[in-house]
Amino acid sequence: MNTKKKTTIKDIANVLNISPAAVSKALHNDSRISEKTKKAVRQVAKNLNYQPNHLASALRSGKSKLVGVIVPRTNSNFFSSVIQNIEEVLNKEGYNIIITQSNESYKKECDSIDTLLFTQVDGIIASMANETIDLFYYEKIKSKGIPLILFDRGENDLNVDYIGINDYDSSHVIVKHLVSQGCKRIAHIGGFKHTRIYNNRINGYIDALKKHHLPLDDELLIESNLTIEEGREKMKQLLSLKNRPDAVYVAGDYAALGALQVLNEEKISVPNEIALVGFGNEPFTDMVTPRITSINQHSEEIGKQAAFVFLKHAKNSIIKQKLDKKILDAELIIRDSSNKKTFL
Amino acid sequence: MNTKKKTTIKDIANVLNISPAAVSKALHNDSRISEKTKKAVRQVAKNLNYQPNHLASALRSGKSKLVGVIVPRTNSNFFSSVIQNIEEVLNKEGYNIIITQSNESYKKECDSIDTLLFTQVDGIIASMANETIDLFYYEKIKSKGIPLILFDRGENDLNVDYIGINDYDSSHVIVKHLVSQGCKRIAHIGGFKHTRIYNNRINGYIDALKKHHLPLDDELLIESNLTIEEGREKMKQLLSLKNRPDAVYVAGDYAALGALQVLNEEKISVPNEIALVGFGNEPFTDMVTPRITSINQHSEEIGKQAAFVFLKHAKNSIIKQKLDKKILDAELIIRDSSNKKTFL
DNA sequence: TATATTTGCTTAAACGTTTAAGCAAATATA
DNA sequence: TATATTTGCTTAAACGTTTAAGCAAATATA
Numbered sequence: 001m002n003t004k005k006k007t008t009i010k011d012i013a014n015v016l017n018i019s020p021a022a023v024s025k026a027l028h029n030d031s032r033i034s035e036k037t038k039k040a041v042r043q044v045a046k047n048l049n050y051q052p053n054h055l056a057s058a059l060r061s062g063k064s065k066l067v068g069v070i071v072p073r074t075n076s077n078f079f080s081s082v083i084q085n086i087e088e089v090l091n092k093e094g095y096n097i098i099i100t101q102s103n104e105s106y107k108k109e110c111d112s113i114d115t116l117l118f119t120q121v122d123g124i125i126a127s128m129a130n131e132t133i134d135l136f137y138y139e140k141i142k143s144k145g146i147p148l149i150l151f152d153r154g155e156n157d158l159n160v161d162y163i164g165i166n167d168y169d170s171s172h173v174i175v176k177h178l179v180s181q182g183c184k185r186i187a188h189i190g191g192f193k194h195t196r197i198y199n200n201r202i203n204g205y206i207d208a209l210k211k212h213h214l215p216l217d218d219e220l221l222i223e224s225n226l227t228i229e230e231g232r233e234k235m236k237q238l239l240s241l242k243n244r245p246d247a248v249y250v251a252g253d254y255a256a257l258g259a260l261q262v263l264n265e266e267k268i269s270v271p272n273e274i275a276l277v278g279f280g281n282e283p284f285t286d287m288v289t290p291r292i293t294s295i296n297q298h299s300e301e302i303g304k305q306a307a308f309v310f311l312k313h314a315k316n317s318i319i320k321q322k323l324d325k326k327i328l329d330a331e332l333i334i335r336d337s338s339n340k341k342t343f344l
Numbered sequence: 345m346n347t348k349k350k351t352t353i354k355d356i357a358n359v360l361n362i363s364p365a366a367v368s369k370a371l372h373n374d375s376r377i378s379e380k381t382k383k384a385v386r387q388v389a390k391n392l393n394y395q396p397n398h399l400a401s402a403l404r405s406g407k408s409k410l411v412g413v414i415v416p417r418t419n420s421n422f423f424s425s426v427i428q429n430i431e432e433v434l435n436k437e438g439y440n441i442i443i444t445q446s447n448e449s450y451k452k453e454c455d456s457i458d459t460l461l462f463t464q465v466d467g468i469i470a471s472m473a474n475e476t477i478d479l480f481y482y483e484k485i486k487s488k489g490i491p492l493i494l495f496d497r498g499e500n501d502l503n504v505d506y507i508g509i510n511d512y513d514s515s516h517v518i519v520k521h522l523v524s525q526g527c528k529r530i531a532h533i534g535g536f537k538h539t540r541i542y543n544n545r546i547n548g549y550i551d552a553l554k555k556h557h558l559p560l561d562d563e564l565l566i567e568s569n570l571t572i573e574e575g576r577e578k579m580k581q582l583l584s585l586k587n588r589p590d591a592v593y594v595a596g597d598y599a600a601l602g603a604l605q606v607l608n609e610e611k612i613s614v615p616n617e618i619a620l621v622g623f624g625n626e627p628f629t630d631m632v633t634p635r636i637t638s639i640n641q642h643s644e645e646i647g648k649q650a651a652f653v654f655l656k657h658a659k660n661s662i663i664k665q666k667l668d669k670k671i672l673d674a675e676l677i678i679r680d681s682s683n684k685k686t687f688l
Numbered sequence: 689t690a691t692a693t694t695t696g697c698t699t700a701a702a703c704g705t706t707t708a709a710g711c712a713a714a715t716a717t718a
Numbered sequence: 719t720a721t722a723t724t725t726g727c728t729t730a731a732a733c734g735t736t737t738a739a740g741c742a743a744a745t746a747t748a
Contacts, residue, residue: 054705080417118398287601
C-alpha cells in the first residue's frame with residue numbers, strides 16, 4: 001500500500017555527496033563540521049522529510065531515551081498529576097515515558113519492573129505498591145546500574161533518590177489545627193507502618209499528641225489499606241467505641257471519603273460532633289458534602305523534581321553522586337469538615 | 345561501577361559452539377532447529393541470564409513492540425480503566441504501551457502524535473481531545489501505514505477502526521427514564537456537536553423527546569466543554585430561565601457534578617424539583633449527595649476490544665481488512681439524583 | 689541403488705545509526 | 719620557510735539482532 005521508503009541519513013548523504021557520518025555529525029551540531037555543510041544537511045533533511053530512526057540510534061548509543069514510571073494507579077489525581085509533570089519535563093529533553101500501574105499489587109509491580117528492564121528504559125521513577133515489602137526487584141534495578149528515583153511511597157533501606165512531602169510534619173500541622181478547633185480525642189486511621197510515609201504520619205501523630213498534652217489511646221490508632229471500603233469499616237469501628245473520638249485524621253482521602261459516608265449515614269454532624277481530615281487533596285475532597293479538609297501533596301513539584309533528578313543522572317552517569325532526598329513542605333487545605341467556625 | 349557486560353546471543357552461541365543465527369532461531373522456536381539444540385540454548389540462556397535486546401530486534405525486524413495510547417487525561421476513571429485493560433491484553437502479546445495525555449488540547453495532541461511516530465510505535469490507540477477538529481495529524485498516522493484505532497471520542501470522517509458505546513441509544517434510555525419519573529421539561533447540557541459522540545447524544549436527545557411527544561425547547565439544549573466549571577455555569581443559565589426545566593441530562597459526569605453543586609447551593613431539591621442525570625459513571629457519582637444517576641460506558645470492554653483490534657492488524661498487516669466499528673450497549677445506573685420513588 | 693527431499697545447521701548481509709581513528713588541506717606559529 | 723595545529727571531512731567498524739540463501743548430512747522415495 002504505502003511503499004514510500006523512509007529517508008535515512010544515507011539518502012541525505014547521497015544528495016550532498018558526503019558521507020553518512022558527516023550527516024550524522026551535522027545533525028548533532030558537531031563542531032568539526034562546517035556551518036555551510038550543516039545548513040545544507042538540515043535543508044535536505046527537511047526536504048526529504050527525514051525522521052531519525054530512534055531505534056537505530058538507541059541501539060548504537062545504548063540509550064533508549066525511554067523512562068519507565070511505575071505508579072500504584074493512574075486514576076488518582078495525585079499520581080496522574082505527578083506523571084503529567086514528569087512527562088512535561090522529560091519530553092523537552094527528548095525522553096518519552098512508559099507508564100505502568102501496579103494496582104497496589106506486589107506481583108504486578110514485579111512484572112512491571114521486568115517489562116521496563118526488557119524495554120531497556122534509561123531510568124525508572126516509581127512509587128511503591130502498598131503490598132510491597134520485599135525489595136528484591138528494586139535491588140535488581142539498582143544492580144543493573146539503571147537510575148532509580150522513588151517518590152511518595154519510598155523506602156529508606158533502598159538507598160536511592162527520593163522526592164516526597166514531609167509526612168511527619170503534616171501530622172503535626174493537622175493535629176495542631178484540630179486542637180485549635182477544640183478537639184480533644186483525635187483518632188488516626190493510618191496506612192500500614194511498613195510503608196515509610198504512613199509510618200512517618202503515625203509517628204508525627206503520636207508526637208503531636210504528646211506535644212499538645214493529649215493522651216494517646218491505642219483504640220484511636222488504626223492501621224488500614226486506606227481504600228474507601230476500609231475507611232467505612234474503620235470509621236464504624238471508631239463509632240462503636242464507648243468513648244468516641246471528636247476528630248478523625250485519615251491518612252488518605254479515599255478512606256476519608258468512606259469515613260465521611262458512614263458519618264453522614266449515621267447522621268453524625270461533621271465537624272461539630274466529629275471533625276474529619278483527609279490526606280492528598282484529591283479533587284473530590286472539594287466536591288462532597290461537607291468538603292473535606294486535606295493535605296496538599298504538591299504533585300506538580302514532586303513530578304518535576306523527580307524528572308530533574310533523573311536527568312541529572314542521565315547527564316553524568318559516571319560520577320557517583322550523593323543521593324537526592326527532597327522533602328517538600330506540606331500544606332493544609334482547611335475545609336468544612338474540620339472548620340467549626342463556619343458553623344457557629 | 346557495574347561493568348558486567350550483558351549477555352548476547354553470541355555468548356550463548358560460543359558456549360554451545362553453534363552460530364548466533366542458530367541461537368536466534370532456537371529462541372524463536374524455529375521448526376528447522378532440533379529439539380536437542382533448542383533445549384540446550386534455552387538452558388544456557390537461563391544460566392547466563394540472557395535478556396534479549398529489544399532495540400536490536402526492533403531495528404532489524406522493523407517492529408518496536410510499542411503501542412502508543414493518547415487520551416485526553418488519565419485522571420478520569422473511564423480513561424484509566426480503558427488504559428489498564430489495553431495494557432493487560434497487549435502485555436500478554438509482548439507489547440508495551442506508551443501513554444500520553446492531550447489535556448484536551450489540540451496542540452498537545454499533535455505533539456503526542458509526533459512523539460509517538462518518532463518512537464516508532466507499531467500502532468496508536470487514541471481518544472480525541474475536545475478541541476480537535478482538524479484531522480491532519482491523524483491522517484498523518486494513517487498515511488504512514490500505522491494502525492490507528494479510536495475509542496470513545498472518534499470521528500467518522502477518518503474512516504478508521506472505532507470502539508465506543510451507543511450514544512444515540514443512551515440518550516433514549518435516559519429520556520425514557522426521566523419521562524417515567526414524570527419529568528416533562530428535560531434539558532440537555534451537551535458536549536460540542538463537532539465531536540461525534542456528543543453530536544449523537546444530542547440527536548438521541550432530540551429524537552427521544554419527539555418520540556415521547558415532548559416539545560423541543562432551544563433554551564434547554566446547551567453545548568459546553570463539560571468541565572465542572574461549565575457544568576456550574578450552564579446550570580445557572582438554566583435556572584435563570586422563566587420556565588425552568590424539571591430535569592437536566594448532562595453529557596458528562598464532571599459537568600453534572602458542577603450542576604449538582606449549584607443545585608445544592610441554591611437549595612433546589614434533587615430529584616424532586618429538578619432531576620439530574622450524568623454520563624460516564626465516574627466513581628464520584630456514587631460518592632456525592634445525592635448520588636448521581638449515570639451511564640456506564642463499559643471501559644473494560646472498550647479497552648480490551650481496542651487492544652484486540654490492534655493485534656488483529658499487527659498479525660496480518662498485508663491484508664487490507666474491513667474496518668471494525670464496535671458499538672457497545674450503554675447501561676443506565678439509576679441513583680438518587682433522578683429516582684423520585686426513593687423520596688416518596 | 690540413484691535421485692529427491694528434508695533436516696539442521698552456517699554464512700553473510702542487513703536494519704540505521706554513532707563513533708574512534710585517520711587523513712588531506714587549510715591555517716597558524718615559530 | 720618549515721613545522722605544528724586546526725578544520726572538515728572519510729573510512730570502517732560496531733550496537734545485537736534477524737533472515738535470505740545455501741550447503742552437507744540424513745532420510746525418504748522410486
